[in-house]
Amino acid sequence: MNILILGGAGFVGSNLVRRCLKEPGNNLLVVDSLDPRLKSTTAHLKRVWPKIEFIKGDLRDASLMKKVVQKKDVIFNCAAQTSHPLSLTDPFFDVEVNCLGNLTLLEAVKKYNKKALVIYPSSSTVIGRSSEKAVDETHVERPLDIYSANKSVAEKYYRIYNRVHDLNTLSIRFANLYGPYGKGYPEFGFINYFIARAFDGKEIPIYGDGNQKRNIMYIEDAAELLYQCISHQDIFGHVYFAVHREHHPVIDIAKEIVSVYGKGKIKKVAWPDVRKRIEINNVAISGAKLYNHIPYKPKYRLREGLERTKKIMETVI
Numbered sequence: 438m439n440i441l442i443l444g445g446a447g448f449v450g451s452n453l454v455r456r457c458l459k460e461p462g463n464n465l466l467v468v469d470s471l472d473p474r475l476k477s478t479t480a481h482l483k484r485v486w487p488k489i490e491f492i493k494g495d496l497r498d499a500s501l502m503k504k505v506v507q508k509k510d511v512i513f514n515c516a517a518q519t520s521h522p523l524s525l526t527d528p529f530f531d532v533e534v535n536c537l538g539n540l541t542l543l544e545a546v547k548k549y550n551k552k553a554l555v556i557y558p559s560s561s562t563v564i565g566r567s568s569e570k571a572v573d574e575t576h577v578e579r580p581l582d583i584y585s586a587n588k589s590v591a592e593k594y595y596r597i598y599n600r601v602h603d604l605n606t607l608s609i610r611f612a613n614l615y616g617p618y619g620k621g622y623p624e625f626g627f628i629n630y631f632i633a634r635a636f637d638g639k640e641i642p643i644y645g646d647g648n649q650k651r652n653i654m655y656i657e658d659a660a661e662l663l664y665q666c667i668s669h670q671d672i673f674g675h676v677y678f679a680v681h682r683e684h685h686p687v688i689d690i691a692k693e694i695v696s697v698y699g700k701g702k703i704k705k706v707a708w709p710d711v712r713k714r715i716e717i718n719n720v721a722i723s724g725a726k727l728y729n730h731i732p733y734k735p736k737y738r739l740r741e742g743l744e745r746t747k748k749i750m751e752t753v754i
């Protein structure tokens with residue numbers, strides 16, 4: 438298959454590159470803007486570099502999108518502005534990438550490659566604070582920050598291009614992914630930040646009592662799910678949650694990280710004002726709708742995922 442991975446230097450993208458390379462016969466084109474505001478580099482692609490074609494380029498560049506979407510069987514769009522706090526301090530940047538960027542891609546696919554399968558990793562945070570005990574795709578969307586609002590808007594674009602222009606689009610909502618090749622900075626996913634702090638033997642800050650529960654998923658499971666979607670064309674045109682059945686308080690996740698890494702120290706700190714305002718509280722999501730269609734279910738439990746992450750970090754760094 439000819440596969441295009443946009444945002445392929447990022448956390449999800451670079452793991453997905455590895456998953457796609459497991460299949461002989463896959464040709465991979467990876468595009469990433471390597472935007473310094475998002476602390477992106479090609480470091481995580483170093484080991485797979487000889488096996489991929491890479492273009493430093495932007496999702497918002499219509500002429501580039503025209504060129505790269507052609508002759509592709511599958512397009513994964515992992516290119517995004519992914520920081521919740523940055524989306525609040527620079528909302529226009531978030532709109533440019535997460536709204537205009539997705540529209541630029543969809544227009545290119547509409548004009549130059551209508552047959553491609555286009556898969557969009559969305560976010561569970563589109564729902565905001567959950568009003569029900571178990572959340573599924575029928576839950577109302579009340580996003581609490583600009584990033585989550587724009588992820589929700591982009592999902593609608595993908596759906597509209599499916600309904601109106603017959604594109605094969607699919608949105609998969611993930612929640613709190615963790616694992617190797619993640620960004621160890623506080624403004625991105627919190628589990629990868631905790632892992633980086635433990636790896637460096639530093640303090641791991643927990644907001645409040647840490648009892649807020651989260652669905653989490655190991656990244657190799659997420660990459661496998663995205664890849665499996667290719668073989669299930671009946672799910673295109675829809676939106677699905679993709680979560681592991683595990684659901685942990687933040688404090689327990691931090692404790693498990695300290696236990697696996699044998700380093701790091703948990704420190705409870707006061708909630709920063711902005712974090713409190715966008716906090717989603719306890720959310721328990723069901724992935725049942727997707728797993729009715731796809732035979733693969735996320736298999737790595739937290740400890741196993743952390744152990745795999747540690748092993749890869751120790752080999753790569």
Ligand SMILES: NC(=O)c1ccc[n+]([C@@H]2O[C@H](COP(=O)([O-])OP(=O)(O)OC[C@H]3O[C@@H](n4cnc5c(N)ncnc54)[C@H](O)[C@@H]3O)[C@@H](O)[C@H]2O)c1
Binds near residue numbers: 445447626
């Ligand atoms: N990591 C998670 O826990 C998680 C959870 C839910 C959804 N998602 C979604 O998965 C996707 C990938 O997230 P991630 O965690 O890998 O983030 P990431 O920040 O690690 O990767 C995003 C990549 O996109 C690139 N990029 C940004 N703007 C671009 C542009 N205009 N043109 C080309 N490339 C651009 C960045 O340079 C970066 O390498 C995002 O859509 C995100 O919303 C991630």
